[in-house]
Amino acid sequence: MSFDDAYHSLTDHDDDARWAYGTGFADPLAGVPTALPEGVDRADLAAYCLMLGDDALVMSHRLQQWITRAPEIEDELAVANIGLDLLGQARLLLTRAGEAEGAGRGEDELAYLRDPGDFRNVWLAERADADFGQLVARLLVFSTWRLALLDRLATSGDPVLAAIAAKGVKEVSYHREYAAGWVVRLGDGTDLSHARMQAAIDAVWPLTGELFAPHPTELRLAEQGVAVDPSELRDEFDGVLTEVLRVATLGRPTVPAGPAPGRGRDGVHGDELTEILDEMQGLARATPGGAW
Amino acid sequence: MSDVAGEKVFAEIIEKDQRIEPRDWMPDGYRKTMIRQIAQHAHSEIIGMQPEGAWITRAPSLRRKAILLAKVQDEAGHGLYLYSAAETLGADRGDLTRRLIEGRQKYSSIFNYPTLSFADVGVIGWLVDGAAICNQVPLCRSSYGPYARAMIRICKEESFHQRQGYELLMTMMRGTTVQREMVQDAVNRWWWPSLMMFGPPDADSPNTAQSMAWKIKRHTNDELRQRFVDMTVPQAEALGVTLPDPDLRWNADREHYDFGAIDWSELKRVISGDGPMNAERIARRRQADEEGAWVREAAAAHAAKRTEVRA
Ligand SMILES: [Fe+2]
Ligand SMILES: [Fe+2]
Numbered sequence: 295m296s297f298d299d300a301y302h303s304l305t306d307h308d309d310d311a312r313w314a315y316g317t318g319f320a321d322p323l324a325g326v327p328t329a330l331p332e333g334v335d336r337a338d339l340a341a342y343c344l345m346l347g348d349d350a351l352v353m354s355h356r357l358q359q360w361i362t363r364a365p366e367i368e369d370e371l372a373v374a375n376i377g378l379d380l381l382g383q384a385r386l387l388l389t390r391a392g393e394a395e396g397a398g399r400g401e402d403e404l405a406y407l408r409d410p411g412d413f414r415n416v417w418l419a420e421r422a423d424a425d426f427g428q429l430v431a432r433l434l435v436f437s438t439w440r441l442a443l444l445d446r447l448a449t450s451g452d453p454v455l456a457a458i459a460a461k462g463v464k465e466v467s468y469h470r471e472y473a474a475g476w477v478v479r480l481g482d483g484t485d486l487s488h489a490r491m492q493a494a495i496d497a498v499w500p501l502t503g504e505l506f507a508p509h510p511t512e513l514r515l516a517e518q519g520v521a522v523d524p525s526e527l528r529d530e531f532d533g534v535l536t537e538v539l540r541v542a543t544l545g546r547p548t549v550p551a552g553p554a555p556g557r558g559r560d561g562v563h564g565d566e567l568t569e570i571l572d573e574m575q576g577l578a579r580a581t582p583g584g585a586w
Numbered sequence: 587m588s589d590v591a592g593e594k595v596f597a598e599i600i601e602k603d604q605r606i607e608p609r610d611w612m613p614d615g616y617r618k619t620m621i622r623q624i625a626q627h628a629h630s631e632i633i634g635m636q637p638e639g640a641w642i643t644r645a646p647s648l649r650r651k652a653i654l655l656a657k658v659q660d661e662a663g664h665g666l667y668l669y670s671a672a673e674t675l676g677a678d679r680g681d682l683t684r685r686l687i688e689g690r691q692k693y694s695s696i697f698n699y700p701t702l703s704f705a706d707v708g709v710i711g712w713l714v715d716g717a718a719i720c721n722q723v724p725l726c727r728s729s730y731g732p733y734a735r736a737m738i739r740i741c742k743e744e745s746f747h748q749r750q751g752y753e754l755l756m757t758m759m760r761g762t763t764v765q766r767e768m769v770q771d772a773v774n775r776w777w778w779p780s781l782m783m784f785g786p787p788d789a790d791s792p793n794t795a796q797s798m799a800w801k802i803k804r805h806t807n808d809e810l811r812q813r814f815v816d817m818t819v820p821q822a823e824a825l826g827v828t829l830p831d832p833d834l835r836w837n838a839d840r841e842h843y844d845f846g847a848i849d850w851s852e853l854k855r856v857i858s859g860d861g862p863m864n865a866e867r868i869a870r871r872r873q874a875d876e877e878g879a880w881v882r883e884a885a886a887a888h889a890a891k892r893t894e895v896r897a
Binding site (some may be wrong): 359361363364365366369371374377381388402405406413423427478479480482488490573574576577578581583584586 | 635639649652704755764879885886891
């Protein structure tokens with residue numbers, strides 16, 4: 295590399311490969327037909343894409359808040375990577391929601407200009423992490439559930455959802471592996487880490503009920519082969535969690551998992567989502583007409 | 587190998603412009619200098635995540651958020667390669683981190699300035715990553731092999747960061763009046779600190795001669811600074827911003843831009859710990875280290891148990 299070459303970067307154009315860990319900026323939907331599947335209600339499809347998109351967007355935000363706070367540099371990298379993957383999924387899903395809605399809203403209008411009552415994420419995604427144990431507990435639950443979901447969604451009758459899900463399966467498999475690895479290390483590690491990991495699992499458990507409670511929109515679309523009925527995911531989820539907790543020498547929480555405490559799918563949220571959106575949307579809303 | 591024979595081989599390797607590898611004999615001074623240089627560079631990458639990292643959650647579009655998150659992740663990766671390179675010389679990452687948070691080792695002073703608006707994200711990419719590239723491209727030919735190889739990878743990524751930063755500024759300059767003012771304000775605040783990234787003037791840089799002889803360094807601070815100014819002025823013109831230096835003008839005799847006097851007392855103040863953000867940067871790093879201690883201990887305990895089971 296000559297001394298001057300570095301500055302040629304300003305005019306280079308084909309350099310996605312220069313990213314250390316990849317950003318997935320190449321269009322993952324290239325070649326996928328974007329027409330809406332026949333017979334599917336636009337509003338239902340838009341709402342469903344928002345549900346899955348908001349889960350990813352809000353969970354990604356919580357991961358972004360860990361940047362510069364992780365216990366090791368390797369974890370900085372992993373947390374950023376997972377946050378980036380979920381942000382990528384959110385962007386595709388919000389874009390699809392906008393297309394289905396047909397009112398001209400794109401990913402940014404949907405991310406930055408909706409109020410908390412219009413967000414459809416589950417409460418699990420918005421919960422703040424008191425420590426690293428809570429982060430990995432929440433990530434284990436979230437990614438185990440989401441992987442089971444995306445796995446089934448990869449055969450969706452909506453080709454766009456199917457393509458997004460197929461890409462997401464690879465990503466979320468890694469997220470689950472990362473989280474499970476830490477749950478095992480912390481559960482098995484020291485007395486202190488064991489106690490903290492158990493407390494973290496106990497704390498997150500009441501939020502799991504909501505994950506498997508189907509919303510009417512999900513049921514309608516599931517019947518048409520477009521969406522997944524989340525109640526079908528319970529067995530796979532239970533199997534994975536039981537095994538990870540066993541290896542981690544952790545007890546299965548005695549706290550009842552249901553009934554669903556939140557109704558995130560209907561736009562009912564806690565103060566935590568309001569705080570997230572204040573942070574996420576503040577600048578975008580303060581500079582109307584801004585070009586970024 | 588005796589020290590005398592080792593010294594001879596070392597001198598030959600340097601003379602022929604080849605690389606010193608971890609198991610080669612090297613003078614203690616070389617090893618110490620290399621560890622210090624690589625560690626300070628690693629610390630800079632890790633502390634450097636903070637000023638821009640603060641804007642990830644607030645990025646005003648999802649595309650910019652993804653770009654920024656990927657960039658900050660790259661910086662963590664740079665820190666990781668560099669700590670690994672320092673470890674090839676016998677240093678220990680945990681020990682180096684302690685030196686950082688106890689203030690016994692430095693990091694680049696540029697990160698002790700605050701990021702006041704989203705335009706700072708663009709200006710840091712353009713000027714700070716740009717200055718880092720000028721400093722670092724010659725290090726791809728550093729005499730220490732693991733460092734030189736780490737730098738090749740890092741430089742490629744830094745140049746991408748620079749382009750992304752510049753592209754953000756271009757976009758903002760085409761936006762609203764408020765946005766253009768944000769960009770100019772950020773340029774005003776970051777220009778002089780960027781020039782200081784090249785270190786004190788040659789006349790006042792005691793270590794340069796030895797580092798040049800060992801081929802740890804290839805150009806003097808002032809040469810690199812001039813190069814940076816020469817490359818940046820036309821970019822500022824293309825962008826439509828004014829660099830805050832009334833003395834900045836083309837000198838046809840020298841075929842370089844002349845620029846105004848740098849306030850070295852400010853650099854000294856910031857290096858000695860009195861910059862606007864020194865305390866906060868270190869406090870944040872210390873907090874992450876302390877809050878992560880139980881996690882690292884658990885990982886070590888788990889690994890030890892696994893080894894026991896296998897034995
Ligand atoms: Fe870097
Ligand atoms: Fe960089």
